Amino acid sequence: MKTYFKLLSFAKPLGKFAVPYILTTILAVIFGTLNLALLIPLTDTLFKADTNAIHSIPFPEFSLTLDYFKNIFSYYFNEIAISQGKFGTLKFVCVIIVSSALLSNLFRYISQRVMEELRIHTIENLRISVFNNIMNLNIGYFNNERKGDIISKVASDVQVVQYTVTSTLQVIFKEPLQLVVYFIILFKISASLTLFSLIVVPVSGLLIARIVKRLRKQARESQERFGNMISFLDEALSGIKIIKAFNATEFVKNRFNNENKEFSRLSRSMVRRQQLASPLSEFLGIVTVAGILLYGGNMIMNQQNSGLTAAEFIGYIAIFSQVTRPAKAISETFTQIHQGLAAGERVLELIDTPVLIVDKKNATAAAPFNSKIEFKNVSFAYKDRPVLNNVSFTIEKGQTVALVGPSGSGKTTICDLTPRFYDINSGNILFDGIDLRDLKADSIRSQIGIVPQESVLFNDTIFNNIAFGKPGATKEEVIAAAKIANAHEFIINTENGYNTNVGDRGAKLSGGQRQRLCIARAVLTNPPIMLLDEATSALDTESEKLVQDALNNLMKNRTSLIIAHRLSTVKNADKIIVLDQGRVIEEGSNAELLVKEGLYHKLINMQSFEV
Numbered sequence: 001m002k003t004y005f006k007l008l009s010f011a012k013p014l015g016k017f018a019v020p021y022i023l024t025t026i027l028a029v030i031f032g033t034l035n036l037a038l039l040i041p042l043t044d045t046l047f048k049a050d051t052n053a054i055h056s057i058p059f060p061e062f063s064l065t066l067d068y069f070k071n072i073f074s075y076y077f078n079e080i081a082i083s084q085g086k087f088g089t090l091k092f093v094c095v096i097i098v099s100s101a102l103l104s105n106l107f108r109y110i111s112q113r114v115m116e117e118l119r120i121h122t123i124e125n126l127r128i129s130v131f132n133n134i135m136n137l138n139i140g141y142f143n144n145e146r147k148g149d150i151i152s153k154v155a156s157d158v159q160v161v162q163y164t165v166t167s168t169l170q171v172i173f174k175e176p177l178q179l180v181v182y183f184i185i186l187f188k189i190s191a192s193l194t195l196f197s198l199i200v201v202p203v204s205g206l207l208i209a210r211i212v213k214r215l216r217k218q219a220r221e222s223q224e225r226f227g228n229m230i231s232f233l234d235e236a237l238s239g240i241k242i243i244k245a246f247n248a249t250e251f252v253k254n255r256f257n258n259e260n261k262e263f264s265r266l267s268r269s270m271v272r273r274q275q276l277a278s279p280l281s282e283f284l285g286i287v288t289v290a291g292i293l294l295y296g297g298n299m300i301m302n303q304q305n306s307g308l309t310a311a312e313f314i315g316y317i318a319i320f321s322q323v324t325r326p327a328k329a330i331s332e333t334f335t336q337i338h339q340g341l342a343a344g345e346r347v348l349e350l351i352d353t354p355v356l357i358v359d360k361k362n363a364t365a366a367a368p369f370n371s372k373i374e375f376k377n378v379s380f381a382y383k384d385r386p387v388l389n390n391v392s393f394t395i396e397k398g399q400t401v402a403l404v405g406p407s408g409s410g411k412t413t414i415c416d417l418t419p420r421f422y423d424i425n426s427g428n429i430l431f432d433g434i435d436l437r438d439l440k441a442d443s444i445r446s447q448i449g450i451v452p453q454e455s456v457l458f459n460d461t462i463f464n465n466i467a468f469g470k471p472g473a474t475k476e477e478v479i480a481a482a483k484i485a486n487a488h489e490f491i492i493n494t495e496n497g498y499n500t501n502v503g504d505r506g507a508k509l510s511g512g513q514r515q516r517l518c519i520a521r522a523v524l525t526n527p528p529i530m531l532l533d534e535a536t537s538a539l540d541t542e543s544e545k546l547v548q549d550a551l552n553n554l555m556k557n558r559t560s561l562i563i564a565h566r567l568s569t570v571k572n573a574d575k576i577i578v579l580d581q582g583r584v585i586e587e588g589s590n591a592e593l594l595v596k597e598g599l600y601h602k603l604i605n606m607q608s609f610e611v
């Protein structure tokens with residue numbers, strides 16, 4: 001129930017929808033029921049022996065009861081029967097039946113429109129909240145979650161919530177109201193028959209509750225399986241080249257098929273349960289109608305003093321046969337709501353995941369960078385896996401600092417800590433002497449540019465990929481950045497120049513071209529500090545030179561921290577930090593470190609760097 005109300009809170013402002021919905025639904029229910037109740041005078045007229053025997057009745061006195069309205073109807077009905085005869089009365093009843101059917105359907109249509117509005121509005125809000133929260137989450141969250149699962153929560157689970165949880169809103173109000181109104185009329189016609197029929201309702205309720213009990217757990221499991229399938233799909237699509245190169249298509253297909261089979265098994269079992277509820281309640285409904293036929297028919301046949309006329313009995317059966325419809329709708333909703341709630345829980349988990357890296361209340365905006373970044377006794381662990389141990393070093397403004405060390409020594413981690421993608425466990429990272437945690441994260445990140453090892457491009461035009469970090473950048477600015485990044489020449493030779501689409505993750509471009517676009521993007525935002533992860537993938541000499549020149553242009557007049565993979569980079573760096581197993585073990589210039597004959601010397605001798 002908590003989940004349900006939490007999901008409903010996304011329907012705000014509920015009042016805007018609730019009032020018109022309730023009003024139109026009440027009217028639809030009233031006219032809908034009237035329609036059926038009119039069967040009684042209709043049958044009465046058809047089977048009445050003689051209208052001449054009818055006498056005038058007085059106009060009823062006003063009172064706010066059901067009987068008053070019934071008496072008004074009887075009055076006019078009587079008058080018409082006297083003046084127009086049998087056929088005239090029949091016409092009168094038919095006109096009223098048609099009018100009330102028209103009104104009932106009109107109001108039902110309006111109420112459904114309001115409900116659809118509410119449904120779409122709620123889901124829109126829910127989707128925005130989920131996506132916003134995902135974007136706000138810290139990078140660490142994504143290391144532990146499967147991308148496909150997140151995708152399936154946003155894409156599929158939100159949809160399930162739409163079709164189950166919000167559709168129950170309709171059922172929660174309308175169907176019970178319809179049931180109550182039907183039962184009022186039924187009681188009015190015959191209290192004893194209605195009491196008899198009421199015995200069956202709790203019995204069918206209990207039976208259905210038993211059937212649907214396991215549904216929620218199954219629904220959750222099946223949604224998780226679906227998430228796995230999307231993950232596989234995502235991985236398979238991104239790694240299609242490798243899959244083919246390693247002849248692993250069969251392996252990947254099998255993995256996907258297994259998940260798919262398991263998902264289908266769960267879906268089958270769930271659907272069977274869900275579908276059992278509806279025929280069961282319908283069957284129980286028919287059993288009740290048959291019971292009433294026996295019981296009520298017997299009353300009439302024996303002419304017992306029940307006050308029930310044949311016409312009333314037919315009207316009664318007609319209305320009672322309609323009772324099963326809202327009852328069925330309610331039972332169906334109960335079976336579906338489990339699926340909706342399970343999906344809702346998964347979506348809410350994502351919305352409620354706390355954003356771990358948030359600005360302190362009194363955080364200030366960092367002033368433009370003007371002196372140094374300092375790591376002071378920094379220790380850091382990914383969850384409980386220690387990675388950096390008491391790391392200290394300084395990057396002075398204008399310096400180029402190279403990080404070197406064996407694989408897994410913690411170079412990337414240091415680069416990720418500088419823009420505060422993670423919070424450290426102990427020590428301080430100081431930006432111009434102020435701890436990162438006392439500054440607004442945005443104000444630091446806006447002063448840091450990142451060129452990752454693997455180019456990150458979006459399926460968009462070249463222009464938009466470059467202008468990504470600077471919304472509203474002009475064409476001239478983008479071209480100037482592309483020129484500095486040695487990218488302009490190749491861009492204007494593409495099919496549509498700056499408007500060429502780069503394909504999924506930049507698939508339509510070469511590796512060197514992708515890198516140069518990423519460099520152009522960094523140039524355009526013009527940050528004073530650059531974090532660079534040098535690409536290790538071998539490019540041909542021509543392309544390599546273009547990229548290297550572009551990087552040199554980018555680093556000019558900036559402060560740079562580089563994960564170095566090239567000999568030229570380390571040689572030209574102002575300072576080299578040598579890491580081993582999360583510790584800084586050497587620090588100095590190329591010449592100083594070579595003299596020491598330590599790890600750096602060893603790395604050079606092992607030809608760990610590309611020339």
Ligand SMILES: Nc1ncnc2c1ncn2[C@@H]1O[C@H](COP(=O)(O)OP(=O)(O)OP(=O)(O)O)[C@@H](O)[C@H]1O
Pocket residue numbers: 143382385387405406407408409410411412413414
């Ligand atoms: N998200 C993560 N969760 C847990 N452990 C991680 C995570 N990312 C990295 N590590 C671990 O932290 C250590 C340092 O990783 P890091 O990526 O910083 O090394 P690196 O020096 O950049 O390595 P390489 O040169 O191979 O890129 C490694 O042992 C790695 O296994």
